[in-house]
Amino acid sequence: MRQAVNPHDGVRLAWEEHGNRAGEPLLLVHGSALSKAVWRGMGYVKALGVDYRIITMDLRGHGRSDKPGQATDYEMERVLLDVQAVLDAAELPAAHYFGYSFGARIGFSLGVSAPERMLSFVSAAGTYRIFAGSIAELFFPDYDTALAAEGMRGFVAGWEARIGHPVDPVTRMAFMSNDPVALRAYFAQTEAGEGISEQDLADFSVPTLLLAGTLDTRRLADSRRAVELMPDARLLELPGRDHGDTLFPPAEVLAAVEPFLAAHN
Template identity: 30%
Template sequence: MNKIQLSTGIVAAYEEEGNGEPIVLLHGFCGSRLYWESVIPSLAPYGRVIAPDLRGHGESSSAGSETEYDMERLADDVAALLDALDIERATIFGHSLGGYVALAFAEKYPARLQSLGLVHSTAYGDTEQAKDNRLKAVDTIREQGVVAFVDGLVPKLFAPANRENRPEWVEQAKRIGYGTSAEGAAGCALGMRARPDRVSVLEKLEVPVLLLAGQSDEVIAPEKRFPVAGPNVTAVTLEAVGHMSMLEDAAALVDSLGAFLKGDRGGKDV
């Protein structure tokens, strides 16, 4: 694990492995770079893999008195990390919250994007019900703490069969989630609530785009998984996983990411 001071004012923790074209992995809400622990070594043959902790998550610092971590600010952190590592352009794969950050990066820094992947994420903004749920999440975090919030959140991220039959995966995700600061969890919840619809960003992108979904994902509804289509878009559905393929089936996830990186753009079910 490495740490580096960024120009955006935070100290970022990150893992790095491999050489060649940069590949950035952005984790989901109340996760960390440890979500990608089984993915990084297998993806390293495809390039220089960099997996940071987003601000307020894992071992990256929080943002002081700032209460809302908007997606644009998190995208600035990613750009600052690339600057610090002397990287001009990168492929960015974003899981869930990380996908929202990747889309903000694509809108704000399009010239720095080699290709984009949304992993169990969506380009749509929150519904009114989802916005209400974000506020309830913030209340839980502030009143009961991160541990109580993570205990309620994490089981819902897994496919029902995996939630029942592989409790060790659920416990692993919980342990990772406990490392999120209350400021980071509440700040990102508010930032996700405020994020705009970015379907138009996807529609305008000319770089290769991967949209990867879990067949049993109970977080991202089927109608929100593949908002765009086109010659530069690859759509993949992984079977027998929910919202957490990096833990539920890392091999299938790496196969899909690797095929995309190699230029196999055919959409498929795995």
Template identity: 30%
Template sequence: MPSFHNGAVEIAYLDEGEGDPIVLVHGFASSKNVNWVYPAWVSELKKDGRRVIALDNRGHGDSVKLYDASQYDIAMMANDVLALLDHLDLERADVMGYSLGSRMTAVLALSQPRRLRSAILGGIGIGMIEGGGPGENVAAALEAPSLEAVTDPVGRTFRAFADQTRSDRRALAACLRGSRRLMTADEAAGIAVPVLIAVGTADEIAGSAQALGKIIPGSEVLDIPHRDHMRAVGDKVYKAGVLDFLSRQD
């Protein structure tokens, strides 16, 4: 698996296929494989004639594990994506995130609009601005001695997911505490690249996609029917909507 360094931080990534490049940025406690390879996103996008690049965020997957929350500032994490574009000599790419990855993508869309042909924000709605979702309850669940010791239902969900993906739970707790800065409504309103917001209609973590869509100028909203935060990722409606959106970008 190839990797590169952004400063002292080693980031693992995959780079497959040929065509217009798209960078995939996974969610909290996930990885490039769990979020994008296993649900067939990489194969579907390659089949659509695209070069598919996906990284493991710092603290996740095969990338370096850091235990200082200050090393997970959301802008710092977003900069890892920018550094990957630079490493691959890519001037511009579509970028699709999911959940935490979408918050990173939104930071890039705002700060580096010339580098993004479009931004796809999966698994995040108005929660990007208003908060909600995993908080200190999840960090505590990740640090608990066992899943059985966790009583908070949201904490249990994320702890079980972290155990299933064999993640470094201490690194994830640091990531959660360090990456929680929200985007303001004024910042979101300043995003000028084409945006697709895709959220499951049963997602209780992301917040309203429609509410976020009203703030980001010209954005499109895709409802993923009957899917919650965890199960929306591989949905065929999500995939079809993304491929349609990408086909309409210049």
């Protein structure tokens, strides 16, 4: 495991390198309450590492990165500096960017603020907008109470009750590694932040592939709107998939992502 440091606030960020060291660089960025380990656990590192130099990172508040406890520590401006600090530590002026959920939201913001750092952008279950109640919609209404009272065990139990089946082992392991205090702060800022505007989308210069499950209705609607506005974007709708299973199983996703990346090498 390697470390990068955010130059603004000194937060340390865990990252790793995998795959073909001579290949084009590809940064994989996970979603809320997950970690860089999910990309390996779900098979993406192995599949994409044949052709690409894979960089995975733990977002602040997640995995083995630092876990500050104030909501303002998770402002998007700081997270964007985190991503660029990891690219700098890997000595990469730019990379392909593949983000899931909140990782995709970061990608939208990075494409507006620093498009020169992105060779292409894959958004999986992402949105350019922010809306109140999004965390409760994704997980369950009393998630904050569960985190405060019972920590990660209570959070996972509440989510499993909401979805009606056990969380897969890879996701469970990633969730259980979180610090509940940091995660509450992260969730609070996630809903308090701002998205990017439709004008920003119209000016978005990075080639983009949008992936959304047909059961992930809000992200699907946002992705449909985004592809109408963005000058170089296309959308793949994933039949029968909801937000939580957008990435797994990976075969259908990889069948779209691999040719997209190859076309923008």
